[in-house]
Amino acid sequence: MVIIIDNTFIDRHKFHDIEYLKKEQYQAICKVFSIVKTIEISKILKLLPDCSLFCNHKTLQLYNNDGLPLNLEDNTKYCESLLNNIGQSSIQRIEFSGGLETNYETKKIDKDLFYTNLKPFLDYKIENNILETKILFWGNNFQEKERLTIIQNMLLQIRMVNIREFKNNSVIKKGLNVLYSKQDINKTIERWIDSKFSKNEIIQEINKNI
Numbered sequence: 001m002v003i004i005i006d007n008t009f010i011d012r013h014k015f016h017d018i019e020y021l022k023k024e025q026y027q028a029i030c031k032v033f034s035i036v037k038t039i040e041i042s043k044i045l046k047l048l049p050d051c052s053l054f055c056n057h058k059t060l061q062l063y064n065n066d067g068l069p070l071n072l073e074d075n076t077k078y079c080e081s082l083l084n085n086i087g088q089s090s091i092q093r094i095e096f097s098g099g100l101e102t103n104y105e106t107k108k109i110d111k112d113l114f115y116t117n118l119k120p121f122l123d124y125k126i127e128n129n130i131l132e133t134k135i136l137f138w139g140n141n142f143q144e145k146e147r148l149t150i151i152q153n154m155l156l157q158i159r160m161v162n163i164r165e166f167k168n169n170s171v172i173k174k175g176l177n178v179l180y181s182k183q184d185i186n187k188t189i190e191r192w193i194d195s196k197f198s199k200n201e202i203i204q205e206i207n208k209n210i
Contacts, residue, residue, distance in 0.1 A: 001050045002030040002131070006096075007061040008111075009034040026122055037063045038070070038078055045085055052131050054086050055114070058093070058097035075188040104137045113137070126195065151175050151210060158202060163193055179209055 009032055012016050012018045021101055033044060041062075048054075062070050062078050070078065095108045096114040103109075109132045114136060123137040138145035154175025157164070166172050176185040192202055 002048065002053045003051050004032045004054075005034075005045060005060060005077070006031065006032070006057040007036070008057060009036060013117060017119075018115070020119055025126055027123055030112045030162075035063055036065065037065050037067065039065050041078065041082060044082070046119070048085065048089050048091065051089075051091050052190045053094065053133065054091050055096060056083070056124060058095045058100060058108075071153065072142075092131075092133065094133065098117065102137060104134065105148060107133075109137060121147065147178055148210075150178050154179075159197060163189075163197075163199070163202075166192075171203070178208065179206060189208055 005010075009018075017209045021030060029046060032048065033040070036044070060075075060079050062075050064070055069075070083093070092107070094109060094114075096109045096111045098111045100108050100110050102113055106133065117136045117139050120140050124130065124132050124135055124140075132142070133140040134146060140184070154172050157169055157175075161169050168187055173185060176188060180188055197205075
């Protein structure tokens with residue numbers, strides 16, 4: 001199950017099509033909570049044993065039992081307690097917010113991108129019974145975008161690192177394994193060294209193989 005807590009969810013229909021979330025097949029795998037009162041936190045905690053992914057608005061606002069926003073001190077206390085429970089449960093968590101820099105490694109994502117990719121993410125779960133969180137960050141063509149990101153990071157390292165240190169650089173080796181999956185990458189690096197390739201020549205060869 002995917003749990004989403006977003007106090008701004010009530011405004012989502014202005015920017016994204018979210019009507020599909022009311023359909024039975026989506027309700028079965030995704031629970032969305034918007035105006036969360038403190039008394040309702042226990043209800044969310046009871047769902048955690050069935051939760052595989054917890055997604056929350058970074059600046060989450062909770063409410064008292066009368067439906068009024070908690071003050072900053074109380075809101076911080078309840079939010080920290082809730083997120084600590086998520087952490088202790090070892091549940092994968094993604095944080096989203098407007099303008100937040102999207103970073104797969106830190107599991108942070110811009111809110112508009114999150115809701116844009118939510119449906120294909122849930123559809124993939126329904127069709128394949130797999131929670132592929134990379135879809136939230138890169139969409140349906142996540143595999144190609146991930147591949148290009150790995151290669152881009154490799155190229156940055158190639159420009160910074162001495163050629164003789166390529167074999168010891170995990171980012172470069174990961175990129176070469178993606179690019180030259182059927183080759184011995186150590187031999188590829190040795191060929192560059194023996195041929196006295198410049199970095200520009202190495203980058204030109206890589207670009208031809210992308």
